[in-house]
Amino acid sequence: MNRWWIAVASVVMQMALGAFYAWSVFIKPLNAQFGWSVPQVTLAFTLSVFGLGTGAFWGGLLMNRKGPRLAAMVGAILWGGGVFLAGFSAHKLWWLYLAYGVIGGSGLGVGYVVPVAVLVKWFPERRGLMIGLAVGGFGAGALVVAPLAARMIVAMGPLPTLMYLGIAYLIVILLAGSLMRNPPVGWKPQGWVPSAAQMAQRSERDYTVGEAARTWQFWMLCLFLSLNSMAGISVASQASLVFQDLGKVSAAVAAGMVGTVAIGNGAGRLFWSWVSDLATRKITLFIMFLVQAILFAILPGLSSPNALLIVAFIILMCYGGGYGLIPAFAADYFGPHHVGPIFGLMLLTWTFAAAFGPLAFAQMRQITGSYGEVLHIVAGVMAVSMILPALLSPPHAAKRAAAAPAGVPAEVSPSDGGH
Numbered sequence: 001m002n003r004w005w006i007a008v009a010s011v012v013m014q015m016a017l018g019a020f021y022a023w024s025v026f027i028k029p030l031n032a033q034f035g036w037s038v039p040q041v042t043l044a045f046t047l048s049v050f051g052l053g054t055g056a057f058w059g060g061l062l063m064n065r066k067g068p069r070l071a072a073m074v075g076a077i078l079w080g081g082g083v084f085l086a087g088f089s090a091h092k093l094w095w096l097y098l099a100y101g102v103i104g105g106s107g108l109g110v111g112y113v114v115p116v117a118v119l120v121k122w123f124p125e126r127r128g129l130m131i132g133l134a135v136g137g138f139g140a141g142a143l144v145v146a147p148l149a150a151r152m153i154v155a156m157g158p159l160p161t162l163m164y165l166g167i168a169y170l171i172v173i174l175l176a177g178s179l180m181r182n183p184p185v186g187w188k189p190q191g192w193v194p195s196a197a198q199m200a201q202r203s204e205r206d207y208t209v210g211e212a213a214r215t216w217q218f219w220m221l222c223l224f225l226s227l228n229s230m231a232g233i234s235v236a237s238q239a240s241l242v243f244q245d246l247g248k249v250s251a252a253v254a255a256g257m258v259g260t261v262a263i264g265n266g267a268g269r270l271f272w273s274w275v276s277d278l279a280t281r282k283i284t285l286f287i288m289f290l291v292q293a294i295l296f297a298i299l300p301g302l303s304s305p306n307a308l309l310i311v312a313f314i315i316l317m318c319y320g321g322g323y324g325l326i327p328a329f330a331a332d333y334f335g336p337h338h339v340g341p342i343f344g345l346m347l348l349t350w351t352f353a354a355a356f357g358p359l360a361f362a363q364m365r366q367i368t369g370s371y372g373e374v375l376h377i378v379a380g381v382m383a384v385s386m387i388l389p390a391l392l393s394p395p396h397a398a399k400r401a402a403a404a405p406a407g408v409p410a411e412v413s414p415s416d417g418g419h
Contacts, residue, residue, distance in 0.1 A: 003122040006179055007130065010115030011137035013072065013176035016169045017079060017111050018141025020048055020104070021262060024240035025150045025255045029158040034091055038241070039362040044086075044100045045237050046355045051105020052112065053351025059110030060117065060341030061209075068114045072177025075111025079104050080170025087163035100162075109347065111173060112138065114180050117340030120331045121183050125192045127331055128281070132273025132324035139320040140266025143259045150255035203395065206335030212342045217333050220392050222346050224285060225326045226353035227385045231292055231378045232319020235312055236265065237358035242312070242371060247305040257309055264316035272321030273328060281329050285389040288318045288325075289382050296379035300372035333394050 023045045030041045055078070063071040082104025089096035115134040123130040145165065152161040212218045235242060239261055243254040276284040295311050302308050327343045334342055 003183075006122060006181070007119060007133060009176040009179040010119055010134045013111065013173050013180075014115055014134060014137030015141040015144065016172040016176070017075070017108055018138035018266075019145035019165070019169065020045070020108060021139070021142035021236050021265065022146040022149055022258065023048075024236075024238060024258060025146050025153065025251075026158050026162075027241065028251055029153050030096075033158065034093075036093055037366070039359070039366055040093060041096075042237065042358055042362040044096050046358050047097050047101025048105030048108060049233070049355045049358075050351050051102055051107075052109040053348045053354070055106035055109020056113045056344035056347040057109070057341060058344070060113045060344030062110070063114055063117060063340045064338065068118050068180035068182060069177060071110055072114045072180045073174060075107045075109075075114065076170055076173035076177055078107025079111060080107070080166050080168075080173065082107055082166070083169055084163050084166025087159045087161075087166065090159060109344070111177070113340045113344050113347075114177070116327050116343060117336075118180055118182060120327070120336045120339050121187075123189075124336065125189055126277070127336075128273040128277040128324065128328040129270070131328050131331070132270040135273075135323040135327070136266040136269040136320070138266070138323070139264075139269050139316075140262055142262035143266065146255055146259040146262060150252060202332050203335045206337035207333075207342070208338055209341045209345060212330075212334040212338075213345060215333075215395055217392065217395055218342075218346070219349075220388070221326055221329050221333075222349040224329075224385075224388065224392075225322055225346055225350045227381065227388075228288065228292075228319065228322035229350055230353040230356060231296065231382055232265075232315060232322070233354050234358055234374070234378065235315055236261075236319065238362065238371075239312060243305065243308060245371065246300075246303060247308045248303070249305050253305070257305070257312075260309060261312045261316045264313035265320040268317030268320035269324040271317065273324030276325055276328060281325055281332070282389045282392055284321075285325060286386055288321050289386040289389075292318045293379050293382035293386065296375050296382060300375045 027038055027041045030036055031038060055075075059071050059075065062074065082099050082102075085099035085103065086096055089099060115137075116131055119130040119134045120127060149161055149165065152164065207215075239258045240251065240254040243249055243257045244251065247254075247257075249257070272284055272288060292315060295315050299308075299311050299315075302311060326346065327339065330343050330346065331339045
């Protein structure tokens with residue numbers, strides 16, 4: 001199969017999964033119809049973040065054992081089915097949590113790691129760029145779904161909207177996922193030879209999940225992903241309310257703005273990953289933290305909708321950039337063979353920090369009536385985070401052999417659906 005068709009299918013699949021970023025357009029309609037508070041409705045999104053983290057890890061393991069196509073199918077059924085079932089949660093908040101948060105969130109995680117791990121293997125010469133392309137679709141999903149869902153909610157209400165969207169997600173991911181497959185063992189692009197600079201930043205062998213988790217580099221990458229995500233996901237999950245509160249715009253206008261900043265989420269994943277291929281990943285990460293420290297500090301003082309849109313757009317670019325940058329780091333440091341479960345484990349540790357951001361935003365708004373205080377706290381965290389990339393270095397070649405325990409069997413990496 002032409003590997004570019006797999007790249008196209010990866011983007012489409014990730015867009016259907018990344019539609020979960022459009023959750024903020026459901027908050028006020030569910031609040032108005034059922035009387036659930038903003039923090040209560042936000043908790044459904046938070047649970048889906050936890051589900052994404054746990055699902056990504058066992059989805060990566062499933063993909064390594066049974067192949068990427070089966071993992072994609074499982075992700076489609078859980079995510080599409082969970083969103084569909086959420087449409088039956090009238091006056092049953094616990095059902096919304098179970099369907100959208102637990103079932104749907106698990107499907108997000110299982111599906112998310114598939115294109116990332118597959119494209120790393122098909123495009124070794126453009127590792128950062130192609131990871132950015134894969135996760136860029138995830139960030140851009142809300143661009144299509146947020147305004148569409150807002151119109152559907154006005155026409156038929158939030159719950160029927162969830163049902164129709166769930167069916168659409170299921171169909172799209174099943175079709176795109178059917179193209180997911182690994183290249184043959186030992187495959188590489190014809191005529192491609194890695195450069196000296198690439199070799200200096202890449203592992204000489206593939207680490208298993210257990211080996212990677214025993215290195216300090218693994219946990220440093222987890223910390224980077226958590227800090228970057230905690231900041232950006234707070235804005236992503238509450239974007240509609242932030243625009244309405246600070247910019248004094250209507251819910252319909254805010255929904256359109258949510259779709260616009262979703263472009264930043266997707267574009268940042270591609271842009272920063274591309275930059276990291278040209279510069280170093282460490283320098284790219286430092287710049288992302290610096291930009292966010294400045295923008296979170298000035299955000300509470302903005303009232304112009306246009307200024308809010310520009311600042312939120314760039315914040316979401318940096319937020320999305322972490323999801324392209326960290327898996328590229330993981331593939332460099334630990335090899336591409338097991339990058340699915342390794343990055344999945346990183347997402348599992350990331351879950352707690354990512355879940356804290358939306359809850360902190362919602363609770364602070366509930367208590368103070370504004371986002372100013374928590375935005376300044378996030379700015380401080382980003383400022384401190386700028387010093388951390390300088391501490392990171394790849395696993396030393398001399399330590400790699402010592403890190404590998406004797407007698408550990410290689411994990412299965414099927415090339416086509418396990419066959």
